[in-house]
Amino acid sequence: MVPEYLIPYIAYVVALVVCGVAIWKGDRPLRLAATVLIIAWAITPIFMGRDRHILDYPITIIDTNTALIMVWISMRWRRVWCAVLAALTILVVLVPFVHLSDPGIHLYNRYAANNIISNFQLVVIAVATWRLVRDRRRSGEGVLQP
Template identity: 50%
Template sequence: MSILNTIDLIAYAAYLIAVTICGLAVWKGDRPLKLVAVVLLVAWVLSTLTGKRNVYGMNYPTTVIDTNCALIFVWISLRWRRLWCAVLAALMIIEVTIPLVVFFDRDIRRYNQTLSYNVVTVLLLAVMSVAIWQTFRSRTRANEALQA
């Protein structure tokens, strides 16, 4: 029973870290970073509110939400032409393909699907952290150039 509680605590800690990173992006980021953070927060909230998986491990509402999120990230990437936006779009496309691969290949276990989702989510948060740092650094350099 205590193992289940620690797993729940890890999940809540991961959500807290994700909300912190996205909140920092909304607070300190530029326009594309704010859009990405808001889209990620809305997608994660909607994904947790949707129904359960079917027998084959496919959650259709979450797949639709992730597909729309990937399309929005592709649009943001094409609109502002930032490298981190392209990486986020690629990671979201990977996240969309995970349930499709599991749906068509019945040998993949639920644990592997969950693990792949977690790896992609950690990479998404790492790219968001790099984007926040890059935005903050460019803003600091611009302020230093104006003061010099």
């Protein structure tokens, strides 16, 4: 069994692997989305405040900018996975506001919601990468020709 304090580090390694493969194998919108997500996830702990019971303004700014970039990617390339990823990033922005608006929601529920949404984001990136690689293989675009 994995010690509890190692779980965030393992999650960051998994996110780095999934986004790294997307950057390596993906097309332009997938590379851009994976890069934005991994940068946002990497700088979030740097700016995290001490009091997590109120709205953490630097994190809210980072999440809002990430959501705006994902919406732009979705509108620019018009793919289903882009729209789903943009919707998930908008949910990440809304979770702290929902937590603030209802005092009955426990802080751990907020953390659980963020973790679930982050896992869904990783699944969307992984499925988009898998489909792109599969489509390239089927069409012969991924084959190097002399």
